[in-house]
Amino acid sequence: MTITHPFRVLLCLLLLPLLQSASAALPAAIEPEQIAIVYQMESKESQALAVNYARARGIPSGNLVALNLPESTTISRSDFESRIRNPLINHFDREIWWHRTTDSKGVKVPVRNKIRVLLLMKGVPYRIKREARPGGEDGKPSKPPIGREDEASVDSELVYLGLSNYEVEGPLNNPYYQKDSGISDASLIPLLFTCRIDGPSYEVCQRIIDDSLEIEKTGLWGTCYLDEAQKGKNYEIGDEWMRAIARQNRKEGIPTVIERTRDTFPTNYPMTDAALYYGWYAANANGPLLNPNFRFKKGAVAIHLHSFSATTIEDPKKKWVGPILNKGAAATVGNVWEPYLTGTHNFDILHDRLLKGYSLVEAAHMSIPVHSWQSVVIGDPLYRPFLSQNQSPVMAEDDKDYRAFRLGIQKWSAEPETLAVKLRTAAARMNSGRLYESLGLRFLQENKIDEAKAFFNSAARTYPGEPDKLRQTLHLISIHRGAGDKQAALELVTDGLNRFQNIPESKSLLALKNILDPPAPPAAKSKAQ
DSSP states (O other), X not given: OBOOSTHHHHHHHHHHHHHHHHGGGOOOOOOGGGEEEEEETTOHHHHHHHHHHHHHHTOOGGGEEEEXXXXXXXXXXXXXXXXXXXXXXXXXXXTTOEEEEEXXXXXXXXXXXXXXXXXXXXXSOOEEOOOOOOBOTTSSBOOOOTTOOOOEEHHHHHTTTTOOSOOOSSOEEOTTTTOOSOTTOGGGTTOOEEEEEOOSSHHHHHHHHHHHHHHHHHOOOSEEEEEOOOOOGGGHHHHHHHHHHHHHHHHHTXXXXXXXXXXXXXXXXXXXXXXXXXXXXXXXXXXXXXXXXXXXXXXXXXXXXXXXXXXTTTOSSSSSHHHHHHTTOSBEEEESSOOOGGGSOOHHHHHHHHHTTOOHHHHHHHTOXXXXXXXXXXXXXXXXXXXXXXXXSOOBGGGHXXXXXXXXXXXXXXXXXXXXXXXXXXXXXXXXXXXXHHHHHHHHHTTOHHHHHHHHHHHHHHOOSHHHHHHHHHHHHHHHHHTTOHHHHHHHHHHHHHHSTTSGGGHHHHHHHHHHSOOOOOOOOOTTO
16 A cells, blocks of 8 residues: 555655665665575475575576475584585586685685575574584583584585585684675675575465565665663673664664663563564563564564574574564574674674665675574575665555655754754644654654653654553653653553553563562561471
């Protein structure tokens, strides 16, 4: 459905100069002929998924590769070599997909490579387990020292499929890390850019394909939710990724909700229109993902940083990757074993490259410092969620408020008073709680507290839905907590519990009440009892 509101005319007029300036800077698309798809030979569902994706993206049928694989998500290093790596090398040789030469150290290296992206379908194992080491003094198998581990993700190990005799213990530096160019760069020929379409079910996998294709037409619009962990100086780099994303979103005009305490978003948090989510640090899905009514916005990119976030992709309730995909996200990344913080995806780089119009597989591989390690990328590798952000005045009805806000930011960001007047007027004319809330979030980022409160109150009066009204109360509670005014925060919690007691999202208020005013511990039992 497209916009019929009169405000569409203003949006189109604002959009025209942006179209002219943005079109020349878009990254080149990856060609369908550059993608090979690997699936599980014995699984009809895996094969159907591979065929469906190839048809949807115009990938030649000859680029599909069937492997006879164990029905397991985790395999041994020897099984990886004999059942995945060596058969793929033989297939590349047989199809003349590459040409490899031997360097001065006796290592085979591709110097020409027709295939640049290797897509693994559900049914292909994703974890290579650690090999047992000779026993120590007690005779038990010993663990390798840090940096010498040989466990890895199948996907990350296959990045170096074309190299022979490389060191499998520990990570290898990624030459594509922090780049800002497409994979056609000649210096990247030795690498294969891996991605997988996987999840708790084949229905989820097919939905990922369908949603990615649909959202590319209009672009991904919605709210970004960021969760700073604030776990201390040893983890400061992760919080800085979050702050960098917030700064970029402010520039780009993407409304951003930031959880600034050591806690994650509370249970059943009303995370409406969650198009982007970046969070850390909890072992299992929590917060809004516990709400049975919650769904990410179609096409969402959602990531939670945890060392073992992708150890159980097939489980819709454990860890993070499975639950995130089961709740409707189209793209995510994760880790199958302990990567250590310096070996994980840098969220700020991934976010930046997606906003620039790169595909998921490019953005993800630009943002990971190492390969032959623990990471996986899940989603349609060709998905470019922000490709249409400045390209077309055609828009979905649900996106009009977000488009209006972004275009207003781009036009009046240097004139904050004009910006507030123009968008406040638009919010009143469009009766838009989203616009009021977006203004409140922007002023909150600028530490203009009184203005932020006013816009959140206007949003609460305008939104028709109770969960959205509740979120405005949560913003105000967050402001009071940040100012150290615990009593004012508790008063809002109490009032909110009375007003919103009949919706599942009220559990977020209960969670905050227990944080701000913890219940007394149970009385200790006497020895006689």
